[in-house]
Amino acid sequence: MELVKEIFQHLNGWGLTAILFIVGILEFSFGLYKKWKLNDKLVDLASILFGKLLMPVLVSYFALQLLPKVAPEYKEIFNWVPFWWGFFIICIADDLTQYWYHRLHHEIPWLWKFHRTHHSAPYMGMAMASRQGFFYTLLFPQTYVTTTLVFLGLGVPALIARGVKGLITMMAHSSIKWDKPFYDNKWLHPIAWVMERTISTPATHHAHHAAHDRDGIGHYNGNYGNMFFLWDVIFGTAKITRQYPEEYGLEEYQDDSWYSQVLYPLVKSDKPGSELAE
Template sequence: MEMRAYIGFVTLGAVIVLLAEILSGRHKGVYKRKGEFRLLALNMALGRFLIGPAVAVGIAMIWSTLLPRYRGALADMPLWLALPLVMLFAEFCFYWVHRWAHQGAKRRSLLWMIHRTHHSATYMNVSVWMRLNVFWYVMIPNAWTMSLAIYLGLGKAAGITIALIAAWNVVTHSDFRWDDAVRRHKTFGPLFRALEHVIVSPGIHHTHHGFGKDGASYRNYGVMLSVWDWAFGTLHIPDGRPYRYGLPGHNAHWLEELAYPLIRMGPQKNEAEAGQPPN
């Protein structure tokens, strides 16, 4: 019940931010690719409401089969300890899977070809959070780590972590960039930049979705915490927004982006490549 309440509040918050973006004109003229709305709608219908929940049930059954003696083994751990451990473990696993996906871009690895859907958008707003290949729900490590935490008896810590990850995705994908002004502030700017070594700001994640000046899709792999990027040398703290959002070159057809490798179709021109400056 608590987990449903957490997710319900985050979903409501995401809808409010999305409506605020739309009403303020931040979505005007950004959906230029053919099939963009169909990609988003089908991902919501098939991914978040069908495949995602089914995968969660399947992963829970896998943990039950692999670790039959460990059900509820950590149930007595206090929340003050369980929560940071679950968060750090989830972020560590996500960091590496996310990094491996991007490192496979040049050789077009299966992991990258599934993850690229999230990066081919030539804009940044809350809808990008929902813009995924349906098979990413199987690959994303959060589904595995959170199911494991729940199986081990850390359900409350897992529920809070899931809600925080979702909420922070809304913050970091939003087109509202409050952090730019803070980063440039004479007094608070240096303190904020220091904090960005630990916490993922909107700027850090926008950089991850861009290319050209202050764009670096090969950096900033964390969701909430940038501490693993800092530790492993992949952190980039930007000065502003990236020159372009999206992927240089050509994107796949929207149906392929929705369900690769099940569907494979021809490419279509990516408008983000126009005017790309050197990095």
Template sequence: MEKYLDIIKNSYSNYWNYLKNEVLFQNNWDNYFYGLIAISLIVWLLEIAFPWRKNQALFRKDFWLDVFYMFFNFFLLNLIVLIALSNAAATFFNDILGLIGFSISNFQLFDVDNLPRWLGLFVFFMISDFVQWNTHRLLHRFEWLWNFHKVHHSVKEMGFAAHLRYHWMEPVVYKSLLYIPIAIIGGFDAQDVAIVYFFAIAIGHLNHANLGWDYGILKYIFNNPKMHIWHHAKELPKHVRFGVNYGLTLSIWDYIFKTDYVPHNGRDIELGFEGDEHFPKDFISQELYPLKKN
């Protein structure tokens, strides 16, 4: 038990020092703090220059709430919960394997260090995106998970910052299901992960932005604003009542597994979910809502 407490303590200390360095000393290209700001400003400028919904205000409904969510979930949540939880859970999982004479390396399929860098990045990106696509489906399929995911679907007007409006339990679910598939590949360094993260953030921001783009033929590969707005539609036919267009970065999974749904131009459809008029409007109440429901 003492070992796990030390892991949690060191995780907090190490991440706090990392966060201070990210904010105060912008001296590397893979700085997540300023990278997030740069991507957000670029996509916001695109919204201003090429608005799809021209009557939508520049500071749309819940703009500042979503900006707060964006920085809280991307940085402070890691400090408060995720880093310590992830490190302790990973150690516990490896300890359990050790009791039966195994380690995570026994399940490692291959090491990406043995592949060309571009191929290793491609493998990492494809596996992580596919696992997250499946995780996203689970968030819609099971009611107790859906109650957490409602926070994200409470968005009533789409904009880039809506991308990172989600309950703190969501990354716990995502990271838990992603840990083993990524661990059995192994060999990724911090800059490799940063490249994939920045690309995923950019696509995610664009998906939620007030932009009427579908990328032409590339819409069958990459998720896009015209496709993702239907994921947020308040009303869907019964045959897709659990949701559609689950792709985070890639749309290809939806087309392969027949969960794609873009019946017409969705620019002016109502967003949300049934009963969202009773959903809390402030950050604290939204965070507490799933716990009360569950």
């Protein structure tokens, strides 16, 4: 219990990474990476390394060098805001920004090329939770919105909000269907009804990663929410079935080389007919 307490106390630091590895090991133990080819391993690994190693350096530069030079007079101008109001502001600003960034990458063809890497994995799990193209991650607007709000004085609320969001997002990508008991037990249905319309769960987010929509479950052009599924409910992109797709990864988007999936358009694909070869 002490270890669990320590993990959640440091959720936005090493705690989130610890949860990622613990759940990942459980998934691997249950044989949930049977379709994990070498090419997919390299895509996942490259994405994780970029997200965990390079992005913090870039964000630190933005926070510690650029903002103080551009707007020094606004540093900690919002430090009077109470914690819970700050938490609310961070959650809305960060997650709503990501919802629209994510949605636009599905709806605008040339932007889709930068995001499709996330939909090429034929499996769900911790390994692919951070699977993204270099430029998609680099230009995450919510990262810079939240960093700016931290600079303006909402540092503590941001620390907690980012930790909670990271946990929800990772567990929505997990192959462990932790939400299933809420659907299988009638006495939990009222909780399930609220939960699945508020935050992302495996059922709703797995549908977003389905290989197709022929089964009536897949909904890859919808269910865009990361922390809050509420945005999908509000903006009409939600599909709730309480079921899970049998196949993952858009069928026509697999087998591009790992380096083209991560580094497009700096590196093009050598797969004939691929969008990433253009």
